[in-house]
Amino acid sequence: MLLPGFGMTTLIFYTSVGCHLCEQAEELLAELPKSLEFEVESVDIGTDAALVSLYGIRIPVVKNKDSGAEIGWPFTLEDLRNL
16 A cells, blocks of 8 residues: 555666566566565667667666666666665
8 A cells, every 4th residue: 555645666677679688687676576566667778869878788777766766787686675
């Protein structure tokens, strides 16, 4: 249950088709407990030249939409929880 005034956390998952590291990161994201009240928004950087410029050699990257904090690969399940 969400408390009034508190929304669900959105994690933006910057990825690309055919990225084997992104597949590993996606598996980690799937291991996060649902009790953490979050949703994952996947963004394929290949659809936007600015995103390719920003994240092209860094993907996979996960960003907390609310705080703006982000982590790049390699990261652990604990890193994702802390994000």
